[in-house]
Amino acid sequence: MRILVVEDEVQLQEQLRHKLKDSGHVVDTAQDGEEGLYFGREYEYDAAVVDLGLPKLGGIELINQLRVEDRRFPILVLTARGNWQDKVEGLEAGADDYLTKPFQMEELLARLNALLRRAAGYASPLISEGPLSLDTAKKEVRVHEALVELTAYEYRVLEYLMLNPSRVVSKTELTDHLYEQDFERDSNVIEVFVGRLRKKLVPLNPIRTVRGQGYRFNSDTAA
Amino acid sequence: MKSGIQTRLLLITTLALGSFLTLTGLVLDRSFRLSVLSGAEEQLRLVIYSLMGAVQSDDAGFTLPDQMPEPRLGQPESGLYAWVNDAEGNIRWRSPSAVTGGVSFPEEGPRLHPGEFRFRAEPADGAGLIFLSYAVIWEDPEESLLTFRVGADRAPFHAAIQSFRRNLSIGLSAVTLLFVLAQYLAVRWGLRPLRTMAQEVREMEEGHRERLSEAYPLELTGLAENLDRFVAHEQRSRSRYRKAMDDLAHSLKTPLAVIRNALEQVPSKPRDLLAEQLDRMQTTVTHQLSRASVAGPLIVSRQIELRALIERLLRALETAYRDRGIRVELDVPASLGVRADERDLMEILGNLLENAFKYSRSRIRVSGSRGETLQIVVEDDGPGIAPDVREAVLNRGTRADEVESGQGIGLAVVAELVGLYKGRLRIGDSLLGGASLSLELP
Numbered sequence: 124m125r126i127l128v129v130e131d132e133v134q135l136q137e138q139l140r141h142k143l144k145d146s147g148h149v150v151d152t153a154q155d156g157e158e159g160l161y162f163g164r165e166y167e168y169d170a171a172v173v174d175l176g177l178p179k180l181g182g183i184e185l186i187n188q189l190r191v192e193d194r195r196f197p198i199l200v201l202t203a204r205g206n207w208q209d210k211v212e213g214l215e216a217g218a219d220d221y222l223t224k225p226f227q228m229e230e231l232l233a234r235l236n237a238l239l240r241r242a243a244g245y246a247s248p249l250i251s252e253g254p255l256s257l258d259t260a261k262k263e264v265r266v267h268e269a270l271v272e273l274t275a276y277e278y279r280v281l282e283y284l285m286l287n288p289s290r291v292v293s294k295t296e297l298t299d300h301l302y303e304q305d306f307e308r309d310s311n312v313i314e315v316f317v318g319r320l321r322k323k324l325v326p327l328n329p330i331r332t333v334r335g336q337g338y339r340f341n342s343d344t345a346a
Numbered sequence: 347m348k349s350g351i352q353t354r355l356l357l358i359t360t361l362a363l364g365s366f367l368t369l370t371g372l373v374l375d376r377s378f379r380l381s382v383l384s385g386a387e388e389q390l391r392l393v394i395y396s397l398m399g400a401v402q403s404d405d406a407g408f409t410l411p412d413q414m415p416e417p418r419l420g421q422p423e424s425g426l427y428a429w430v431n432d433a434e435g436n437i438r439w440r441s442p443s444a445v446t447g448g449v450s451f452p453e454e455g456p457r458l459h460p461g462e463f464r465f466r467a468e469p470a471d472g473a474g475l476i477f478l479s480y481a482v483i484w485e486d487p488e489e490s491l492l493t494f495r496v497g498a499d500r501a502p503f504h505a506a507i508q509s510f511r512r513n514l515s516i517g518l519s520a521v522t523l524l525f526v527l528a529q530y531l532a533v534r535w536g537l538r539p540l541r542t543m544a545q546e547v548r549e550m551e552e553g554h555r556e557r558l559s560e561a562y563p564l565e566l567t568g569l570a571e572n573l574d575r576f577v578a579h580e581q582r583s584r585s586r587y588r589k590a591m592d593d594l595a596h597s598l599k600t601p602l603a604v605i606r607n608a609l610e611q612v613p614s615k616p617r618d619l620l621a622e623q624l625d626r627m628q629t630t631v632t633h634q635l636s637r638a639s640v641a642g643p644l645i646v647s648r649q650i651e652l653r654a655l656i657e658r659l660l661r662a663l664e665t666a667y668r669d670r671g672i673r674v675e676l677d678v679p680a681s682l683g684v685r686a687d688e689r690d691l692m693e694i695l696g697n698l699l700e701n702a703f704k705y706s707r708s709r710i711r712v713s714g715s716r717g718e719t720l721q722i723v724v725e726d727d728g729p730g731i732a733p734d735v736r737e738a739v740l741n742r743g744t745r746a747d748e749v750e751s752g753q754g755i756g757l758a759v760v761a762e763l764v765g766l767y768k769g770r771l772r773i774g775d776s777l778l779g780g781a782s783l784s785l786e787l788p
Contacts, residue, residue, distance in 0.1 A: 132600045132604065134604040134608075135600060135603055135604050135607070138604065138607040138608065142607070176596050203595050203596040203598075203599040203600055204592045204595045204596060205595065205599075205632065205635070205636065206592070206636075206639060206689065206692075206693060207659065207689075207692040207693050207695075207696030207697075208689050208692055210662060210696070211658060211659060211662040211692070211696070214661075214662040214665045214666060215658075215661075215662065218665075219665060219666070219668075220665075220666045221666060223599075223632075224599040224600055224602070224603045225599050225600075225602035225603035225605075225606050225628055226603060226606075227606070228607055228610070237669060241668060241669055247669075
C-alpha cells in the first residue's frame with residue numbers, strides 16, 4: 124500500500140518511513156503541510172499519516188484541503204497536544220482516526236491497517252471470500268483453512284486486489300502502490316508475481332486478467 | 347449593613363430637606379405670631395385712646411359716658427374690658443362689660459411711669475386675656491396718676507395663629523413629600539446605568555453576552571471599558587497560556603515518540619529498563635500536561651450547550667470507532683447548558699466518552715439532566731470497573747511517583763478537572779452491564 128507520511132520532525136519521519144516500509148508499504152514523506160498537499164494532489168495514496176502540528180500549512184488545513192479536492196484515502200492524525208479540541212477538529216476536517224504522541228509503532232500499524240481495511244469496506248482484519256481468507260493483521264492467507272506460503276510481494280499483490288474488489292486494477296497502479304518510486308517499472312515483474320500467486324492459490328482462481336487493462340479480484344471465481 | 351447609594355442619597359437629602367423645612371416653618375410661625383400680637387396691641391391702644399378721649403371730668407370726679415366709644419365695652423362679657431386705676435391701685439372706673447362678670451385682674455409688675463405702655467400677651471393670672479396698660483398724669487380735677495387698662499379675649503388671636511400653623515405644616519409637609527419623591531426619581535434615574543451594568547455583567551457571567559454595551563454615561567464609560575478590558579485580558583492570557591502548554595506538549599512528546607521508536611534497535615537488557623523509565627516519563631508528561639492545560643472556571647464564561655457539544659464529540663468518536671458498530675443512545679435535553687470553559691468541558695466529556703467507546707461491546711448511553719446539580723451519566727456494556735479498584739482508578743497518578751506505567755490515566759485526569767469545577771465523578775454499575783460514570787457539576 125502506498126502511504127503518505129506528513130511529519131515535520133525528521134527523526135520521527137524516518138522512523139515512520141522505516142517501520143511502514145518494513146511492514147510492506149510504499150512510503151512518501153513530506154516535511155510540512157504544503158509539501159504534503161503537493162504529494163496528496165499528485166499521487167494516488169491508500170492512506171496518509173498526518174501530524175497536526177505542521178509548519179507552513181497546518182495539519183487540519185491540509186486535511187481540509189485534501190478532502191475539498193476529493194482525495195478520499197483514509198487519514199490517520201497524529202497529535203502531540205492530545206487535547207480534544209484538536210482531535211475533534213481533525214476528525215471534523217475529514218480524518219478517520221487519531222493517535223496521541225508518543226505512540227507505540229505497533230499501535231500505529233494496527234490503526235493504519237484498520238483504516239485501509241475499512242476503506243475497502245471490511246470491518247474485521249479477516250477478509251474472507253468463500254474458501255479464501257486473508258488476515259491483514261497477521262499477513263496470512265488461507266485456502267480452505269490451510270495456510271498458503273506467500274512472499275511479501277505476493278501477499279501485497281493479493282491484499283491490494285482484495286481490498287479493491289470488483290474493480291480493474293492496472294499493472295501501473297499495482298506498481299505505484301506496491302513499490303517505491305525509484306523501483307524499475309517493469310510490468311513483467313508484476314506479471315511474474317501474479318503468475319506465481321495464481322499457482323499458489325490453486326484450485327481457486329480469484330484473479331482474473333482483463334486484457335489490456337489489468338487485473339480484477341473476482342469472488343465468484345474464488346467460490 | 348451595607349446601604350445602597352440610592353438609600354444614602356435619599357437619606358441625606360431627606361434629612362437636609364426636613365431640617366431646612368422645619369426651620370423655615372419655625373421662623374414663619376414665629377413671625378406670624380408676632381405680627382398677630384402686635385396687631386392686637388395696636389387694637390388695644392386704639393381702645394385706650396378712645397377711652398381717654400371720652401373721659402368727662404368735672405368736680406364730681408372722673409366719669410365716662412354711658413355710651414361707650416367702643417360698643418363691646420358696654421356689653422357684659424363681650425371679650426373686651428377696661429379699667430381705670432388710681433395711683434394706689436384702687437379701681438376708679440370699670441367698663442360695663444367688666445362689671446357684671448366681676449372680671450378683675452391685678453396689674454402685674456412694677457408701677458408704670460407716666461406715658462408708659464405695658465403689653466402682656468401671656469399674663470400669669472390673666473386666663474384667656476391679653477392686656478395693655480397705660481399710665482398717665484390726669485390733671486383734672488386734681489393732679490393724679492391714672493392707669494388705663496384694657497384686656498381682650500385671647501381666643502380669636504390664638505385661633506388665627508393655630509389655623510396659620512396648621513396650614514403651614516400641611517403646606518410644608520406636602521412640599522417635603524414632593525421633594526423627596528422628586529429626589530427618589532432623580533436618584534433612580536441617575537443610578538439606572540449602574541443597574542444596567544450589573545445586569546449586563548450578570549448576562550456576561552451567564553454567557554449570554556460577550557461584552558458590555560456602549561451606551562453608558564460619561565462617568566461610567568471608564569469603568570465599563572476597564573471591565574471589558576479585564577474580561578478580554580483574561581481570555582487573552584488564557585489562550586496565550588494554552589498555546590504555551592500546547593507548544594510544550596509538542597516539544598516534549600515528539601522526542602518521546604522518537605526515543606520510544608528508537609528503543610527497538612537497543613539490545614534487550616537496557617531496553618526493558620529504558621522502556622519502563624520512558625513509560626513513566628510519558629505518563630507523567632501526559633498527565634501533568636493535561637492537568638496544566640485545564641483553565642478551570644472562568645470569571646466570565648459562556649453558556650455551553652451540552653447536547654451540541656456531546657453530539658460533536660460523538661460524531662468524532664463514531665468516525666474513529668466506525669468498525670466497532672457501537673450504538674449510542676443520547677438522552678440529553680437540548681436545553682441543558684452549563685457555564686464552563688468549552689475546552690475544559692471537551693476534555694472532560696471527550697475522555698469519558700472515549701473511555702466508553704474503548705470498553706463497550708455494542709452499546710453506550712449518554713444521559714443528562716438538571717436537578718440541583720447538572721448530572722451527566724455515560725454508560726456502556728463493557729466489562730465494567732470492579733468496586734474495589736474504583737477509588738484507585740479515580741486517583742491514579744495524582745502524584746508523579748504514584749504514576750503507573752501505561753494507559754488508563756484518563757479517568758483520573760477527568761476526576762481532577764471535575765474537581766476544579768467543584769463537581770464530582772463517580773463510578774458505578776450500569777444496567778447496560780458495564781460501567782456507569784456519572785459526572786455531577788454544580
